[in-house]
Amino acid sequence: MDNLTHSLVGWALAETGLKNRTRKGLAACVLAANMPDIDVFFGWAPWAPLAMHRGFTHGLVGGVLLMPPLLAGLLWLLDRWQDRQGRIAGDALPMRFGWLMALCYLGALTHPLLDLQNVYAVQLMSPLSDRWFHTDGLFIVSPWLLVFLGLGIWRARRKVRGWPAVAALAATLGFVLLNIGVSYLAGKALRMSAPYPVPDRVFASPGPVLFWQREVIWRQDGAIRRAHYSPLKRVFALEHGAAVLIDNMADPLVQRAIGSSAEVRDFLDWSQLPFALIKQTGCKAQVTIGDARFTGPEARGGFTVSAMVPLQATECRASVASR
Numbered sequence: 001m002d003n004l005t006h007s008l009v010g011w012a013l014a015e016t017g018l019k020n021r022t023r024k025g026l027a028a029c030v031l032a033a034n035m036p037d038i039d040v041f042f043g044w045a046p047w048a049p050l051a052m053h054r055g056f057t058h059g060l061v062g063g064v065l066l067m068p069p070l071l072a073g074l075l076w077l078l079d080r081w082q083d084r085q086g087r088i089a090g091d092a093l094p095m096r097f098g099w100l101m102a103l104c105y106l107g108a109l110t111h112p113l114l115d116l117q118n119v120y121a122v123q124l125m126s127p128l129s130d131r132w133f134h135t136d137g138l139f140i141v142s143p144w145l146l147v148f149l150g151l152g153i154w155r156a157r158r159k160v161r162g163w164p165a166v167a168a169l170a171a172t173l174g175f176v177l178l179n180i181g182v183s184y185l186a187g188k189a190l191r192m193s194a195p196y197p198v199p200d201r202v203f204a205s206p207g208p209v210l211f212w213q214r215e216v217i218w219r220q221d222g223a224i225r226r227a228h229y230s231p232l233k234r235v236f237a238l239e240h241g242a243a244v245l246i247d248n249m250a251d252p253l254v255q256r257a258i259g260s261s262a263e264v265r266d267f268l269d270w271s272q273l274p275f276a277l278i279k280q281t282g283c284k285a286q287v288t289i290g291d292a293r294f295t296g297p298e299a300r301g302g303f304t305v306s307a308m309v310p311l312q313a314t315e316c317r318a319s320v321a322s323r
Contacts, residue, residue, distance in 0.1 A: 001114040002141045006033045008149035009114065009172070010107045015156040015165035018106075022099035023092055024075045032071055032107025036063040036115075049127040052270065058112045059126035068104035075100060114138075117176060119203045119293050121272065132272055136183040137176050139208040148172050179211055185236075186214040186229040193238045197225075201273060203293055204229065217292055219273055222247055224292045245297050247275040253309050254278065257287035261307040264289060283316035285309045 010033030011026070019025035039057040042050050049056035056062040079095050082088050115122045121134035138145070152168020186204035190197060199218035207213050214229040216238060226242035233239065248254055254276040258264050264287075268274055273292035278285055287307050294303040 001118065001138065001145075003034055003037060005142065005145055005149070006037075006111055006114060008146065008153065009033055009110050009169075011153050012149050012156075012165045012168050012172075013106060013110070014103075015153050015162060016169070017162040018103060020093065021103070022096040023088070023094065024079055024100060025093070025103055028072065028075055028100055028103040029107045031075075032068060032104040033110050035067055035071055035108055036111045048269065049123070049130075052123065052126070054115060054120065054122045055126045055130075056123075058115060058122045059124055060112070061128065062126065063112055064105070064108055068108045069101060071108075072097070072101040072104045075104075117179070119205045130269070134203070135180045136186075136204040136206065136214075137179040139206050139211070141208060142211070143208060144175060144211060145172055148175065175211075179206060182206070182212055182231060183214060185231055186216050186238075189229055189234070189236045189238050190216055190218060190227070192236045193227075203273065205293065217273060219247065219292075222250060224273060224275055226292075243297075245275055245292065247292075248278060249274060249276055251276065251278060253285050254287055254289070257289075257307040257309050260309065261305075264305055264307050267305040280311070283311045285311055 007030050010030040013033075014026040014029040018029065022028075036057040039050060039053055039055065043053075045051040047056075049059075049062075057067065076095070076097055079088070112122050112124060116124070116133055117135050117137035118140045119134055119136055120140065121132035123130055124133045125131060148168050148171045152164045152166075152171075155164030156162060156168075183204040183206070187202050190199070190202060197218060197220050199220045202216065202218040204214040204216050207215075212231060216227045216229050218225055224245040224247055227238035228240040229238050257276075258268065267289060271289070271291040274289055275292055275297075277288045277290075277298075279288070280286075285308070287309055288304055289306070290304040
């Protein structure tokens with residue numbers, strides 16, 4: 001999810017009354033809710049789980065277990081420094097490190113739970129496993145959540161009471177569960193629609209505003225297909241199927257591109273619905289790999305990577321003869 005949503009969730013948690021448990025309580029909730037995204041600064045790291053966005057820092061080990069005590073320690077050191085500088089008001093809340101630690105853990109837990117809801121997915125078990133988890137419950141920026149959380153925080157601060165923030169968090173949870181249910185129905189509709197597919201990967205991507213609609217993307221037998229789903233039209237059937245896209249991932253040229261390019265291999269470590277386009281020019285082939293979750297059959301724009309592959313002598317002669 002976007003960092004505004006993460007921040008509002010942490011802020012809403014604080015406004016339930018938790019921010020009054022200790023000094024730096026609000027900061028702990030908001031910063032911890034954003035903390036796992038620190039991995040965007042470590043794309044250069046030689047350790048793959050850390051270099052991978054939504055890897056180690058988003059997992060139950062790194063993001064939820066190990067990082068909150070670090071944040072709590074930094075906030076405590078900041079508070080001690082401010083106290084020595086005389087920057088803590090006399091009527092300020094006491095510093096309770098136990099509560100500070102608890103709020104950091106609570107805020108950090110919300111981050112992977114939110115990121116789990118969109119098709120980008122998250123490596124919850126990193127570094128123990130590189131498996132990606134997703135529920136497809138939310139678009140990456142949900143205006144509905146921004147409204148729920150924003151109104152709840154505004155009302156809580158205006159009334160100086162915690163119940164509006166609690167209501168906003170409850171509405172957020174209910175909205176997420178509703179959308180997980182819609183995506184589950186979309187998957188059921190896929191398998192119940194002729195010719196009754198048996199896919200190895202399925203994503204049901206929700207829209208930002210019309211949250212009940214899904215773009216269903218699945219892979220089966222080396223081909224990627226798309227269809228539209230809306231439970232308001234047909235609960236157990238898909239509609240508007242798109243043309244089949246052959247993924248070409250078993251093509252020898254694609255395999256050679258994978259073997260020769262570390263950039264391509266890194267992309268495939270992240271990609272979950274990869275497909276390849278091959279363009280031969282003379283005695284070289286340009287292999288472009290995209291991810292069907294985020295780019296169409298033409299593989300334009302972001303979420304793609306390319307590599308040049310030299311053709312073997314027989315391939316080069318065949319390519320020249322066909323021109």
